[in-house]
Amino acid sequence: MLDKGKxxxxxxxxxxxxxxxxxSILIIPSYLATYASQDAWISALLSIATGLAVLPLYIAxxxxxxxxxxxxxxxxxxxxxxGKAVSLFFLAAFPFxxxxxxxRNIGDFMTTQIMPDTPIQAIHIIFLIVVIIGVRLGLEPxxxxxxxxxxxxxxxxxxxxxxxxPQIKWENILPVLEGGMKPVIGAGVPFTAFPFMExxxxxxxxxxxxxxxxxxxxxxxxxxxxxxxxxxxxxxxVLVMGPDTTARLIYPSYALAKKISIGNFLERIEGLMxxxxxxxIYFKLTLLYYISVIGFAQSLSLKEYRFLTIPLGIILIxxxxxxxxxxxxxxxMYTTWALHAxxxxxxxxxxxxxxxxxxxxxAAKAAATSASEEQTQPDT
Amino acid sequence: MKHFRVIxxxxxxxxxxxxxxxxxxxxxxxxxxxxxxELNDLAIAVGFxxxxxxxxxxxxxxxxxxxxxxxxxxxxxxxxxxxxxxxxKTVFEAIRRMTTVTPRKVYFSQLRMFIIGDELAxxxxxxxxxxxxxxxxxxxDFYIAVAKDLTAKEILSFYTPLEKIPASKMHNSLxxxxxxxxxxxxxxLDELIxxxxxxxxxxxxxxxxxxxxPEEGTKRKNVQMIDSPAFLKYSGIGVFQEDKLVGWLNERExxxxxxxxxxxxxxxxxxxxxxxxxxxxxxxxxxxxxxxxVRNGKPExxxxxxxxxxxxEVECKLDLTKEKTINRLEQEFEKIIQQNAEQxxxxxxxxxxxxxxxxxxxxxxxxxxxxxxxxxxxxxxxDLPVHIKVDVKIRHMGTVSSPFxxxxxx
Numbered sequence: 065m066l067d068k069g070k071x072x073x074x075x076x077x078x079x080x081x082x083x084x085x086x087x088s089i090l091i092i093p094s095y096l097a098t099y100a101s102q103d104a105w106i107s108a109l110l111s112i113a114t115g116l117a118v119l120p121l122y123i124a125x126x127x128x129x130x131x132x133x134x135x136x137x138x139x140x141x142x143x144x145x146x147g148k149a150v151s152l153f154f155l156a157a158f159p160f161x162x163x164x165x166x167x168r169n170i171g172d173f174m175t176t177q178i179m180p181d182t183p184i185q186a187i188h189i190i191f192l193i194v195v196i197i198g199v200r201l202g203l204e205p206x207x208x209x210x211x212x213x214x215x216x217x218x219x220x221x222x223x224x225x226x227x228x229x230p231q232i233k234w235e236n237i238l239p240v241l242e243g244g245m246k247p248v249i250g251a252g253v254p255f256t257a258f259p260f261m262e263x264x265x266x267x268x269x270x271x272x273x274x275x276x277x278x279x280x281x282x283x284x285x286x287x288x289x290x291x292x293x294x295x296x297x298x299x300x301x302v303l304v305m306g307p308d309t310t311a312r313l314i315y316p317s318y319a320l321a322k323k324i325s326i327g328n329f330l331e332r333i334e335g336l337m338x339x340x341x342x343x344x345i346y347f348k349l350t351l352l353y354y355i356s357v358i359g360f361a362q363s364l365s366l367k368e369y370r371f372l373t374i375p376l377g378i379i380l381i382x383x384x385x386x387x388x389x390x391x392x393x394x395x396x397m398y399t400t401w402a403l404h405a406x407x408x409x410x411x412x413x414x415x416x417x418x419x420x421x422x423x424x425x426x427a428a429k430a431a432a433t434s435a436s437e438e439q440t441q442p443d444t
Numbered sequence: 445m446k447h448f449r450v451i452x453x454x455x456x457x458x459x460x461x462x463x464x465x466x467x468x469x470x471x472x473x474x475x476x477x478x479x480x481x482e483l484n485d486l487a488i489a490v491g492f493x494x495x496x497x498x499x500x501x502x503x504x505x506x507x508x509x510x511x512x513x514x515x516x517x518x519x520x521x522x523x524x525x526x527x528x529x530x531x532x533k534t535v536f537e538a539i540r541r542m543t544t545v546t547p548r549k550v551y552f553s554q555l556r557m558f559i560i561g562d563e564l565a566x567x568x569x570x571x572x573x574x575x576x577x578x579x580x581x582x583x584x585d586f587y588i589a590v591a592k593d594l595t596a597k598e599i600l601s602f603y604t605p606l607e608k609i610p611a612s613k614m615h616n617s618l619x620x621x622x623x624x625x626x627x628x629x630x631x632x633l634d635e636l637i638x639x640x641x642x643x644x645x646x647x648x649x650x651x652x653x654x655x656x657x658p659e660e661g662t663k664r665k666n667v668q669m670i671d672s673p674a675f676l677k678y679s680g681i682g683v684f685q686e687d688k689l690v691g692w693l694n695e696r697e698x699x700x701x702x703x704x705x706x707x708x709x710x711x712x713x714x715x716x717x718x719x720x721x722x723x724x725x726x727x728x729x730x731x732x733x734x735x736x737x738v739r740n741g742k743p744e745x746x747x748x749x750x751x752x753x754x755x756x757e758v759e760c761k762l763d764l765t766k767e768k769t770i771n772r773l774e775q776e777f778e779k780i781i782q783q784n785a786e787q788x789x790x791x792x793x794x795x796x797x798x799x800x801x802x803x804x805x806x807x808x809x810x811x812x813x814x815x816x817x818x819x820x821x822x823x824x825x826x827d828l829p830v831h832i833k834v835d836v837k838i839r840h841m842g843t844v845s846s847p848f849x850x851x852x853x854x
Contacts, residue, residue: 242811308642
């Protein structure tokens with residue numbers, strides 16, 4: 065393997081939770097409220113359940129090829145050339161594109177809410193420099209950083225919820241299921257895709273986990289924690305501001321933080337609260353970028369991955385700028401991205417599993433031998 | 445690793461030095477942020493008003509003069525705030541045109557008060573509000589009021605005693621009167637927009653007007669005299685139909701409104717005694733619940749008001765040591781609160797504006813039925829039967845029991 069880092073199951077849980085919250089915390093409440101109005105919270109619950117239901121697929125795929133990343137076992141399943149082609153496509157279209165989206169999310173947020181006269185490129189470059197430093201250090205340092213920052217994230221989030229809770233108006237979520245289940249499910253589908261299906265990229269770091277037998281549990285709890293955070297923020301937005309306002313706002317979470325006012329002195333702390341998504345977007349972006357870089361290196365059979373970080377970083381910055389012409393783009397992108405994420409995050413792994421099953425034991429045996437070859441080879 | 449060795453030959457130190465230099469150069473350009481604005485570049489707006497001026501908007505901004513507000517300076521002849529105004533086809537245009545008269549760019553994050561001119565309020569306020577909710581500098585923690593029979597410009601060009609900055613005077617006084625008097629509606633932007641958008645609730649805004657001579661209020665003399673010749677005063681609640689001001693509630697009706705919508709925190713109510721004189725209570729806790737329901741295919745609303753109060757003053761003969769007296773007083777006050785509420789509803793019905801949100805209550809309880817009547821709600825509201833239940837509990841009576849009136853000779 066290119067990176068020998070080992071991570072514990074607890075670190076996996078933490079990174080999955082941070083990854084799930086990622087940039088979704090900024091966008092999801094508005095999206096869910098637009099389609100499901102006051103029932104946004106039901107959509108959120110449904111999506112969490114669906115997201116967890118997909119989990120066994122990833123686990124099955126990961127367990128079939130222990131010690132191998134997605135990019136590596138694709139070659140075992142589909143043959144070397146087709147496998148390399150599909151894996152390069154997957155990496156470019158999924159983790160790398162997602163990284164561009166996440167970067168653009170933080171850039172758009174900063175230029176809309178906090179520093180409107182600052183060129184978005186400046187924000188992207190500065191943010192990505194920190195990401196590249198993280199990726200060059202490798203998986204283990206990223207995970208340890210996540211482990212250190214996670215309690216602060218939870219602390220800030222809990223404070224956020226407690227500070228805003230006096231303004232809750234319960235009648236905002238009534239009547240329940242006014243439009244029936246249809247809009248609720250309709251809103252839930254893209255939310256299932258973003259961010260739940262995106263957890264497919266974790267197939268790229270399964271082999272690094274020190275207790276492979278407990279990967280499923282770690283992933284499960286990570287999704288539950290991340291999903292709970294998104295559920296709570298959606299619920300809070302609707303309870304405090306009402307479904308109409310939540311839907312109209314581009315960044316409801318920030319508007320919610322702006323509303324915090326306790327005893328006329330604990331107020332104007334939205335800048336502090338924005339640290340919540342600075343943390344989560346940083347870890348989502350770093351992980352996605354790490355996966356893209358190391359995946360490219362594996363598919364191209366390179367001996368080193370670090371030298372890729374800067375050139376790919378330059379591409380990522382240009383990509384993130386070109387990816388969306390304006391803010392309206394994002395509203396239409398939700399549905400498109402849902403199809404995209406379901407294709408790559410659900411259909412592709414299912415197909416891979418099916419092909420692997422058809423090819424049967426022969427493929428598995430080949431995989432086992434090539435895995436042992438991999439281990440005997442020196443890494444650098 | 446080969447890749448790095450190639451660089452290494454040139455000397456790692458040289459590369460490091462170059463990198464350090466690059467970072468230093470970058471620091472000059474990218475440190476801080478483009479949107480950085482120092483305090484002395486800002487004109488901090490505390491009051492903001494919009495009026496109609498022909499086809500255009502006239503925007504007035506009350507800006508703080510920081511040097512004059514600072515407490516340690518001996519009083520000078522300059523006024524603590526300055527007002528700028530400009531006209532434009534849109535609000536945003538007018539604000540930017542203001543830069544032709546202001547020495548600094550106006551900064552809106554500290555806004556305390558937003559005043560809408562009477563004329564504009566009657567024509568409709570929806571166009572003016574978008575800028576306020578879209579601009580990132582504006583928060584939603586300022587209060588909104590309508591200048592009753594006046595322009596916003598007149599309200600904002602007023603000297604106020606005690607509080608140097610008139611806009612914070614307006615903000616604080618609305619805060620205080622909302623907490624301890626009742627017949628005002630402290631509305632913030634997000635609440636206002638929510639009510640404007642809602643099918644089952646019309647918006648209200650509290651009215652602000654000038655008590656005394658409006659001419660005097662714009663002069664410095666207004667704060668130099670002990671009894672100021674003119675005051676800014678909150679008066680009544682303005683009722684909107686959609687986004688147009690259609691009428692005003694008087695003080696009693698406003699109290700009824702606050703009571704029904706559960707925004708009443710504390711207030712004073714008084715009632716006549718049986719043998720002349722009056723007795724007043726202070727409401728210390730008030731809670732109201734609104735329920736909408738459909739009976740026999742017709743909408744109905746129910747309001748339950750629970751009030752806890754203390755006796756505040758007694759100006760007549762009453763034997764307060766008897767529980768019977770208290771019970772009778774409770775009934776008396778229940779009647780008065782009920783009348784206030786009924787009058788508020790009557791006024792709202794005559795204006796065809798459901799400012800209480802009865803429509804929303806019906807929507808919550810029976811969404812399917814609501815969808816069939818929602819487009820016709822304005823007319824349905826006029827015939828809506830509202831059942832009001834009031835429960836008053838008098839708890840304490842201050843530091844004395846029966847009033848000294850009882851011992852006075854006739």
